Structures are given as structure tokens and as C-alpha cells.
Amino acid sequence: MNFDLTEERQMLQDSLRRFLRDNQDGLRASTRLGDAENALGFDAGIWGKLAELGVIGALFSEEDGGFAGAGFDLTTVFEELGRAGAVEPLLDTAILGGGLIAALGNETQKELVEQVIGGELHLALAHGEPNSRYDLAQVETTAQVEGDDIVLTGRKAVVINAEAADYLIVSARESGAAGDEDGISLFLVPRDSAGLSLRGYALLAGGRAAEVDIDGLRLSADARLGAAGSAYGALKWASNRAEVALAAETLGAMEAATELTREYLLTRQQFGRPIGTFQALQHRMATLLIELEQARSAVINAAGYLDSSAAEQALQISAARNLIGRAGRLVAEESIQLHGGIAMTEEYELAHIAKRIVMADHRFGDTDTQLERFIDQSAA
Template sequence: MDFQHTEDRRMLADSLNRFIVEQYGFDARNKIARSQEGFSRDMWRRFCELGIIGAFFDDSVGGFGGDGFDVSVVFEALGRGLVVEPFLDALIVGRALAHAGDEKQRALIAKMIEGDVIAAFAHDEPGSHYELARVNTRAARHGDGWTLNGVKSVVRQGEHADVLLVSARTSGGEDDEAGMSLFIVARDAQGVNVRGHRRIDGGRVADVSFDDVTLDADALVGNEGDAYATLTHAIGYGLVALASEAVGAMDVAKEHTLEYLRTRKQFGMPIGAFQALQHRMADVLLEIEQARSAAINAAAAVGEAGIERERALSAAKYSIGHIGARVAEESIQMHGGIGMTWELPLAHYAKRLVMIDHQLGDEDHHLARYVALARPITPNSYK
């Protein structure tokens, strides 16, 4: 496999990394993350002008990329800058619309690419425990349209999104894969109630309830009851994004820790000269490369279909979950008490790495999923 990015991807990565260093430094990022909105609309548009969202999609919907590695190169840079603007939701919502939406719905993608529309993905519910098919929100036929009722939790930027992509059950039982549907809902529609709160790693999320929300017939994305395949497709790209973002954050945590080991002195010498710390740092570097390999494998597989795609995605999410936690812990411990202080960037990278594990399924969930997807062993399995 060729691990080298194309020239276009390298140019995008260079432009994005340079912009983040020059315009989205640590102090500026923290001010944005702690603001009332939890992100900056001005910064959102400036990022979009660089072509970030356009890289997520192919030219059929107005983009210029769409490959797993296009997603990966963007989110690795966003992870290095701890960017809080809602690009993950733009990716997931856009991929769902590109996969199953009609012409009018797919037109929203172009508006997202331009930065004119902010979309939020409203799927998780209280007690869902990361299970993709566990949906209790209900949509019932009402004349030519629908009536939506239910609750969604931890909706990223749910307070300020223009539209929500909402999963709801139109038939079947709570855990049935069949019977799930997707709807585009205006955030300010009557009956949509939003209660926002801060995220521990910066930015804001919201709990969103739908009380007899009336939707037109064209709010339905794709065919009624067939949303599971669309969700699997879109969330797969979200897993690639999170794995790549984690690798970017790990690289920065590594760089900060190496710099600290070179400059912090004890007994008249840099603490990095002590063999015990050298061994620990070497282990961290090996773990980060393992996470990078898992992210590359996921990016290569996400455009395919079938069990091997899903196994590669779950393997990557499991890997970055437990490796991210170890990188966070070791980096903080090698910094000592200062590693936990608010003023030091490292503490924020550590929090982000821990929180990435809990998005779109934690390491326990994806380990169990990986095992469940394993092919049955047969007499010919080893041939």
C-alpha cells in the first residue's frame, strides 16, 4: 500500500496546518471553546474557504475529494489544533445526504461546503450505549408528512445548527435494524426544544427533544425504514475522522512531552537523560505509530463495503481509544503536576484524547463489535 499523500492532499494539509498555527493558536482556541457559542462562526467560514468540507465529498455533490484519505488528512490537522468547529457533523450529515438524499437534499451539501449551513447529527439517545440500531425516537405518518417525537442527547452544536439530521423509528422494535429512517429537521422548527451545555474538552453539546414536530414529506432522507445502511456508511467516515484526529492530537502531545524532557532539569541534567523515562517515551512513540497504522488502514477500507470494512473501522477506533488514553496518561505523568494545569496545552490534548474514545462508540464497544464481525472458523480458514 502506498502511504504517501497525493500532491493535492499535501497542499491542503500544509495550508490547513499553517492556518491553524497562525490563526488558531492555543489561546485563541481556548477563547473560542469557552465562548457562549462554543465555536466561532467567523473561523468556521474561514476554515471553509480553505476547502476543508469540500475535501469530504466528490464532484457529484460539489466537492473535490471524497476518499478516506481526504478525510484523514483534514482531521489529522484539526486534531493537532484541537479545532472545536463542527466539522465531524458536517462530514457525517453530508455523507448521509450524498448516500441517500434526493437532489434537493444533496443541494444542502454545497451550502455546507461554502460555510452557509451548519448541520448537526442527532442520533444518540439516553441509554443507547453506542448501539447504532437502538432508536426510540418515533416518526409517524401525519397526512402527507410526519410527526416526530423523542429525545436525542449529546448533539454537537445542537444549539446553533441550522438543520439537524435526526434518526427516528418508523416501524419495528427498539433494536431492529429495519424500520429506521432519517429526517432533515430545522433546528428552529416548532416543537424542537434544545438545552445546551459545555463539553469537558471544549465546545458545546445539547440535549434535543422533539414534541409533535410536524415535518413535510420531503424531510425524509432516502426510503422509509432503510436508514441503517446509510448510517453505517456515514458513521464509517466519522470513525476515520476520529481516528485521524486522535493521531494528530497524539503527535502534539508527544512533541510537547519530548520538549519537556529535553528542557526540564533535575540533578543538573535534563530529565530526558534518565533511562527509565527514555524507555517510557519509546513505548509511547511505538504506540502512536500503531495508532497511525490503524487509522491508515481504516482510511483505506472506508470506501469499500462489507465485513472487512467494518472490522477495519472498529479496529481503528479500538486502537485509538486505548492508545489515546495511554498517551494522555504517560504524557501527563512525565510532565509531573504541571501536566494537569489549565494553562498548559497538554492537559487539553489529554482531555480531547479521552473524549474521542467516547464518540461513536468507545474501545469496549468496538472490541466487542470487531469480535462479533469475525468470520466463523472453517477447515479452510487457514489455507
Template sequence: MDFGLSEERRILRDTAARFIRDSYDMKTRHALAASAEGFSRDKWREFAELGLVAALLPAEVGGLGGFGEDILVVMEEIGRGLVVEPFLATAVLGGGLIAELGSEAQKAILEEVIAGTRLLAFAQGEAESRYSLSEVRTRAERRGDGWLLNGQKSVVLNGDSADLLVVSARASGAADDEAGLALFLVDAAAPGVTRRGYATVDGGHAAEVGLADVKVGEDALLGEAGQAFPAIERVVGRGLLALCAEALGTMEVCRDMTLDYLRTRKQFGVPIGKFQALQHRMVDLCLEIEQARSAVMFAAGKLEASRPERERALSAAKNLTGRVGRLVAEESIQLHGGIAMTWEYALPHFAKRLTMIDHQLGDADHHLERFIAFSQAR
């Protein structure tokens, strides 16, 4: 099996890596994260001009691919640069749902997304849902020739800066039924929509979104009412792959910073990397990262497989990157010592991002249970 990248994907990777290296240092990143929206719209448009947003969407909607390998290449470089722009929220989740279910008129919105001029957010999670994709209590009721939405959404990634929300709501059925879910495009400035934004521990942004008698037309419905769950699961799967790829890039930066520190920090007149106990810990760390990379590459190749095969591979990758990410964060900090706890040093910011990645779209324990469930269902 050939695990090498095609020429086009090598160019994509090199373009992303060069741009981030030249214009996205840690000082710039901190300034962007501390801004009102938590990122730069100008920088987002620059990423879009380079084709990095289009690479995450299929060619049928004007993108450049959107395959598992494309997500892997782009998001790994995003992880290396600790980029705070909304790739996951806008391109992978919000854009992915419109690409999956949208009408021709709705898919036209993606032209603005690809150009970097419109931002999306997927309003899915709720206070009682934890990681369940089917636990949705927000209600959608037919009113005349449209719909009335009522409910609360929690921890909506980049929800405070989005221009358009992709909102999941229950059109029928019990609160935890997979059947009965619907998706709606909701203008973030529409009457009845409230947003309370806040910064997250890793430098990102999220929001609590309220929907109080929000009226939308029939043209706001994505796909068929009550049949949205399969598309939600598929697109969240793409999000899982994106997070795993981002974690790989982040882990490799932590590894390289730690190796460099072990080679330069001296104790008893020699670099501490000469001490066998530390060498053993570093070797174990490198082996775990390579194992995680194998799982993520396997998941990327299964993105278009049958549901059980796809979901097993994605949950296995998310479980492993979650566990290895925690190990990398802990070991890197311990091998550095006190300097790894200071704001001025880059390492702790990468470690915080690894911690947050584990909890987004389901933590390691959740995906272990999910992997077992799909394995037993065979």
C-alpha cells in the first residue's frame, strides 16, 4: 500500500506550512487569540486565497477535494501552527453539512465560505446532550410556510463570530431518537437569536446560543425534515478526522521542542538527553505518536466506507489521539521542567490545545465505548 502523498497534496502541505511558518508566529497567534473574535478575518481570507478552505470541501460545491487525505494534510499543518482561525467550525462542520444536504441555492453560500467572506458555525451540542449526536431538545415546529425554533445550544464552536448558524432541532420523536432531527440555516442576527461568546482554555472561542421563537422559512431547511441524523454523523466524522490530524501536528511540535530541549539543557556538565532514563521516556513518546499517526491515516482512508467500518476507524483514531495527546502533553512538560509552565514559552499552549482536542466531539472514553458498540454490532 502506498502511503505517500500525491503531488497536489504535497504542494498543498508545503503551501500551508510555508505560510504558517512565515506569517503565524506565536506572538501573532497570541494577539489574534486575545482579540474580540479570537481570530483575524483578514488572516482567514488569506488562508482562503491559498486554497486551504477549498481543500476541505468537495469539488461538487466548488472545493478542491474534501477527501480524507485533504483534511489530514491541511489540519496537520493547522495543528503545527496552533492556528485559531475557524477551519473546523466553518469549513469542516458548517460547510460540510451544507455540501451534504443543501439545495443548489443553499450550496451557493459555499462560494462565500470558500472565498473567506462568510463564516459558519454548527449549533449542535446542548447542556444535557454531552457527546450524543441524537440528544437534541431544541424544537422545530411548522408554522405556516416556515418553521419556529426554540431551544438552547451550548459550546458552539466560533458561534460568537459566525454569520450563519447551522442549527439542529427536533421536528419529531423523543429527545434522544436518531429519527426526527432536522437542520436549519439561521442568520446569526435574526430576531430571537442570542449569543454569549467566551474564550476557551486553548485560545479558541465558543458561544452559548439561545433560540426564542426564531422564525425561518422553508428555504432554511437543509434536506428533509426528520432525516438529518445520518448527515450529521458523517460530517461530525469528518470533524473527528480533522481534530485527529490537528492533534498529530500539535504532538509533533511538542516532541520536537522536547528533543531540542533535551539536547541543549545541561546538568552535571552534559546534556540531559544523555541520561538513559530520559531517553527511554522519549523513545516511548515517539513510538506512541507514530502509532497515533497510523490510526489517523487508516481513518482517513475509511472516510467513505460503510457506516460501521467508518465509525469504528474514526472512534479508534479519536480514542488513540486523545490518550497519546495527554501523554505527550504531560511528558513534554515534565521533561522540560518549570519553563514549560510559563506563558512566554510556546509548549504549554500546544499542551492546552491537545487537552481541548481530546474533549471536542467526544473524549477518549466516549470513543472507546463507541468503538466497542460498533464492533459488537457486526
């Protein structure tokens, strides 16, 4: 089987890598905690240029107004973002938010996808809750029909990109009990809606998120995405795509950490020669390279199964995320160990890359959760 990129994907990779390399300063400023000039958690100028390059459009199918949208298009884009340390919210605005609108929205709602692709609109998925852990069906926020209105009440946790979003896509239960797959609906909620309050904060690995309190928020029925109580399937589909994209982003970060470590070993002198010539360190570096190639194979495999059945997707994505989580932690820890104290300083890029690798494992399901999912799917 040929795993080489197609000509179109190679062109996309080359142009994106060149752009990210030329804008490293802006990208790295966005990853630093407490940067007052990046209150939104990313560089708005870089976001606009990504849209101009067609990067956002590459995440959507032609049917939805883009020009690609397949699994390998996602991994091509996100591997480059991970390598550059970019925190621009492509995953939240395009993969999750835009993907859900494209999957469930009516003609009027789908017009928002065009604005997303053009870089004019930001979205955030407000789905996770304090008690939900990694269970997509664990939704306690309620949606009650009162006359012509729908009233939402509840709380959402760690909503990434919420402060920058023009709309939040809020999940709420219209029927059933918490944990039931049936009965979950999604609603398009303007960020400045009455009854919606945000408490934002910086994330350890860069970017921003918010706790979202929803108290008697009133919406008209046309704010609902799709049929009442039937959003779980679309949520699972978008989550699968997001997990593959996150795995590719982590792979890119692992590549960056490994390359920084290789350069350091060839530069740092001890006893009159580069420390990379010491056999013990060569063995440790070889282990990192082996883990990196295994991670790459896992990402390719997961991307290839994005168009398969739901059960097969779940099995392969869980396997990939489990491997990426374990290999990523090893790469992060060993890179720091091989560097020594400099790797822990705020000024050195590896410290921020390592944070991103480790924290990526805690989104959508950590290594233990992914292993449990893999076992459940294997037994089904």
C-alpha cells in the first residue's frame, strides 16, 4: 500500500509548513500563558491568513463548501499545526463546530459554514460537563419546551475557544436520563445571549477555555440543529474526526520534540565532543525514533478508517489514541531528560511542546479510557 501524500495534499503540506515557519514568532506568543496581547488565546491575524491559504477549507468536503475533508486531509493539516506548536482553534471551530453544523444544520444554518471557511466566524462546542468525564452521552443540561421557546439550564466545563466564539453549540437533553444516547439535542447559541455566562482562563498547553453557566437561556425552535433528541450520532462522528486530528497534532508535536532533542545532542559538548556521540544517549534517541514511527503508523491507520463503520472507527481510533498517549508521554519525558535543566525553562520551546503532548492525552479520553474502549469494542 502506498502511504505517500497525493500531489494535492503534498502542496497543502508544503504551503502550510512554509507559512507556519515564516510566522513562528506569532504562533509561539499565542502559546504562552498570561500574554495580555493574546486574550483570545490565538493570533487573529494568523487565523485570517490560514483561511486565505485554504487550510480551513481543506477540513470540509466539497458538498459542505470546502475542497477536501477526508481523513488524510485532516492529518496533513494537523500534523503541521502540531509540529509548529500552533494553538489556533481549527479543531474547535472547524472540525467540531463546523462539522456539526454541516452534518445537522438546515440550509440557513449551513450558511455559517461558509463564514467558518472564510475565517469570519468562530465556534465552540459546549458539550462536556463537570460530571461527564469522557462519556459523550452523559448530558445533564436540560432543554424544556415552553410555548414557542426552548429554555436551556445547566453547566458546561472546559469549553475551548468559548470566549472567541460567535456561536456556542450547546448540547442539552430533551428526553431520557443522563447517560442515554437518545434524547440529546444541539442548539446554536450566540455567545452574548441572555442567560449565558462565561468564566474564561488560560490553558496549560496554550489557548483558552471557559466554564459556561446556562440559566434559563431562551431560544427559538430554529436554534436547534437537526431533529429533537437525535444529535448523539453526529456528536460521535464529529468526535471521531476530532480525535484523529488531535492524534495527528500530537504526532507533529512529537516530531518537533524529537528534532529539538537531536539537534541538542549534536550541539551540546561534554568531554570535548557532542554528547550525541555517547552510546547510552544514542540508544535512548533510537528508542524515541522507533516510538515516533509507531505513532505515525497509528495515525495513518486511524485516518484510513474514518469512512468505515462506526464500530470499526471506534476500535481503530481507540487503538491509535492509546498508542499516541503512551508514546507521546515517553517522547516528552525522554526529550526533557536528554536536554537536562534547560528543557524546563519558560524560554525554551521544548517545555511548551512537552506540555502540549502530555495535555493532549486528556482530551476526548486518556490512555486508560482508550484502552477500555478498545477492549469493549473488541468484545462486541
